[in-house]
Amino acid sequence: MIFFWSEWGDTLPLARMVDANGGASILYTDEDEGEHIGEGLVDVSSNPNPPRGSIVILDCTGKGDVGSDYRNRGFAVVGGNPYDKLLGKSRRDGIRIMKEHGIATPEDHYFPTIAKAVSFLEDQDGEWFVKVDGDLGNSSTANGSSEYLSRYLHWFSGSNAKVHGVELQKKAEGAEISIEGWFDGQRFVFPFNATIEEKKLMAGDKGPRTGCESCVIFPYDGPLCAELLKLEDTLRDEDYVGSLDLNMIVTEKGPLGLEWTARLGFDASDALFRLLGPTLPGQLEAFAYGALPAWEFLPAMALTLRFSVPPYPDEHSPDAKKLLGYPLDKKVLNLDVTDVRMGSDGPECAGRDGLLGVATVVGNDISKLRSECLAQVGALKISNLQYRIDPVTRWEKTMGALSKKGLV
Numbered sequence: 001m002i003f004f005w006s007e008w009g010d011t012l013p014l015a016r017m018v019d020a021n022g023g024a025s026i027l028y029t030d031e032d033e034g035e036h037i038g039e040g041l042v043d044v045s046s047n048p049n050p051p052r053g054s055i056v057i058l059d060c061t062g063k064g065d066v067g068s069d070y071r072n073r074g075f076a077v078v079g080g081n082p083y084d085k086l087l088g089k090s091r092r093d094g095i096r097i098m099k100e101h102g103i104a105t106p107e108d109h110y111f112p113t114i115a116k117a118v119s120f121l122e123d124q125d126g127e128w129f130v131k132v133d134g135d136l137g138n139s140s141t142a143n144g145s146s147e148y149l150s151r152y153l154h155w156f157s158g159s160n161a162k163v164h165g166v167e168l169q170k171k172a173e174g175a176e177i178s179i180e181g182w183f184d185g186q187r188f189v190f191p192f193n194a195t196i197e198e199k200k201l202m203a204g205d206k207g208p209r210t211g212c213e214s215c216v217i218f219p220y221d222g223p224l225c226a227e228l229l230k231l232e233d234t235l236r237d238e239d240y241v242g243s244l245d246l247n248m249i250v251t252e253k254g255p256l257g258l259e260w261t262a263r264l265g266f267d268a269s270d271a272l273f274r275l276l277g278p279t280l281p282g283q284l285e286a287f288a289y290g291a292l293p294a295w296e297f298l299p300a301m302a303l304t305l306r307f308s309v310p311p312y313p314d315e316h317s318p319d320a321k322k323l324l325g326y327p328l329d330k331k332v333l334n335l336d337v338t339d340v341r342m343g344s345d346g347p348e349c350a351g352r353d354g355l356l357g358v359a360t361v362v363g364n365d366i367s368k369l370r371s372e373c374l375a376q377v378g379a380l381k382i383s384n385l386q387y388r389i390d391p392v393t394r395w396e397k398t399m400g401a402l403s404k405k406g407l408v
Contacts, residue, residue: 005066013336061089067082114163180272201213213305224250299364312354
């Protein structure tokens, strides 16, 4: 039995995959906004206490106390590591950890207030990225000239958002890629995997940042693994169990670390676990107990494409609750759905945020993967459906640049 402790219900696709491949799962969702996620699709529970002997998988950062409690009670736990809060919750701490472990980063500066960040920008040239540590997550990230970002931060200071600090990072030119490894408490389990993704809502990489709208993931054992391996001793000291992803940009001078993902990668995780096929439940169990010698991925890659309805990507919109019961095409049940439950006459939206899920396809030809993914989502008859029509267009350019450097 695998017990998924989920903040918002994002591990619904993984729970369905476990069930479909002969395993057994329970999905527990902690936040009220996700209380209806997965109803009628998997075994859902409002009880955070797993059955005896369960493996517990947590899908979010900052829940080290929850993970520690389960471990102290004798459960095998993946995720819920106390160390993940430093890695994934604060950009400032994440960058500090990179530097302490010899991972190069772009020029960066951290300020306790918006006013101090604006004062710094007044004397700078070139393009910068800014992210405000607070309660807005991806939607607080912006980039542009120092003049524009000063105006942006002046505007931001007048909002009701909570602000804990401001990170400024100088724009670096290069190929962006994420490398993820899975650490079992003692060692990394190979092979690693790599992700190339599109992070914005609209075609042409325009619109709000959502973290990921489309991605390609594939097994990876190339030279960039060395960057993650720099943390091996620290992760062992921290008894870290779970996935760790380093998003980086590879410049002419080498790789630069950008940020960590110290939890399941949602869309990328859906894709990754498709590459395990029917062995998924057994490999997850072996990993949780520190007994998996190596991941047995299919020799292929997987591509994902999100599909949604408004008010997504506004995850804080009060209108999301009004979507509860919104009728969906029955064909969504063949895809990796998230904000979905089973109604009396078919699948319907579960009223979380309108992010209905992703289409995930597996193969070795990027053009065929794009076509298949677009065909699956395009066939859905759902009012107000929105999705990108250019899945991972950066693939060829990124892979070409990395190939020239001998990195893929």
